[in-house]
Amino acid sequence: MKILKFIGFLVVLVVVIVLVAGAVMKKDFHFERKTTINAPKDRVWNNIVMFENHKKWSQWQQLDPKMKTSISGMDGTVGAKMSWESEHKEVGKGSQTIKSIRDNERIDYDMDLGQGTKPTSYFKVTGDSVKTDVAWGMDAHIGFPFNAIAGIFMTDKAMNEMFDKGLSMLKETSEKTNDTH
Numbered sequence: 001m002k003i004l005k006f007i008g009f010l011v012v013l014v015v016v017i018v019l020v021a022g023a024v025m026k027k028d029f030h031f032e033r034k035t036t037i038n039a040p041k042d043r044v045w046n047n048i049v050m051f052e053n054h055k056k057w058s059q060w061q062q063l064d065p066k067m068k069t070s071i072s073g074m075d076g077t078v079g080a081k082m083s084w085e086s087e088h089k090e091v092g093k094g095s096q097t098i099k100s101i102r103d104n105e106r107i108d109y110d111m112d113l114g115q116g117t118k119p120t121s122y123f124k125v126t127g128d129s130v131k132t133d134v135a136w137g138m139d140a141h142i143g144f145p146f147n148a149i150a151g152i153f154m155t156d157k158a159m160n161e162m163f164d165k166g167l168s169m170l171k172e173t174s175e176k177t178n179d180t181h
Contacts, residue, residue, distance in 0.1 A: 029119075032137035033163035039174040041127035044134060045104050047174050048123045051075050051082040057173040059165050064088040077101070096121065117142065134170065136163055 037044050047053045051071045055061050061069075064086040073080035076098075083095040092114060099108040099120070109121045119140035126133050 029140045029142065030137070031160070031163060032135055033160060033167055034133065034135045035164075035167040035171055037127075037132045037134060037171045037174050038130070039132060039171075040129045041125060041132045042104075042129075044127070044132040044170070044174045045125050046076075047170060048125065048134075049076045049098075049101065049104075049107055051080060054082070057166070057169040059162070059169055060084070060086070060091045062169070064091045067091055111138075132174070134167060136167055138163075 047057060051069075052075055055069070061067055067084055067086040067088070069082060069084045071080065071082050078098050078101055081095055081097040084091065085093045094111065094113040096109040096111045099110045101107050105126060106122060106124050111119050111121055113119065117140065119138050121138045122136070124135040124137075
C-alpha cells in the first residue's frame with residue numbers, strides 16, 4: 001500500500017511541476033538561422049520554393065528514406081501543400097502549406113506537426129548570380145501547459161542544430177547542382 005501512495009505522490013508531483021513550469025515558461029517561440037550559399041539566388045530559391053526539390057536536401061528525408069510524401073496543388077505556388085508520414089519518431093506525420101510568396105525573396109508556410117502544434121515557418125532569400133544569403137525561421141505559439149513540455153524539446157541549442165543541419169544540406173545541394181528546376 002505504501003508503494004501505491006508513493007507512486008501517487010510522484011504522479012501528483014510531476015503534474016504540479018509541469019503546471020508550475022507551464023505557468024512561468026514562455027508560450028511563444030522564435031528561431032532563425034542564416035547561411036551564405038555560393039550559388040545563384042535562382043537555384044537556391046528553386047530548391048526552397050519547390051516541394052519536389054526538398055527531397056534533395058531534407059534532413060528528414062535523410063532520416064527516413066522510406067518516408068511517404070505527397071504534394072497537392074501546384075508545386076511552388078501559394079496553396080501548394082506537402083504532406084509526409086513516417087514511422088521514424090523524429091519525422092512523424094505532418095504537412096506544410098505555402099501561405100505566401102513575396103518577390104522570389106520570401107516564402108511563408110503554415111505547418112501542421114500533429115498533436116495541435118501548428119507553427120509558421122519561412123525562408124528569406126537575397127543574393128545575385130554568384131552568392132545567396134538565406135535565413136530560415138520558425139514561430140510557434142504553444143499554450144499552457146504544453147509549453148512546459150515544448151520548452152524541454154524546443155531549446156535554442158536543439159532548434160539551432162536542426163536549422164543549421166537543414167541549411168547545411170541546402171547549401172551542399174545548391175552549390176553542387178546545375179539544375180534550377
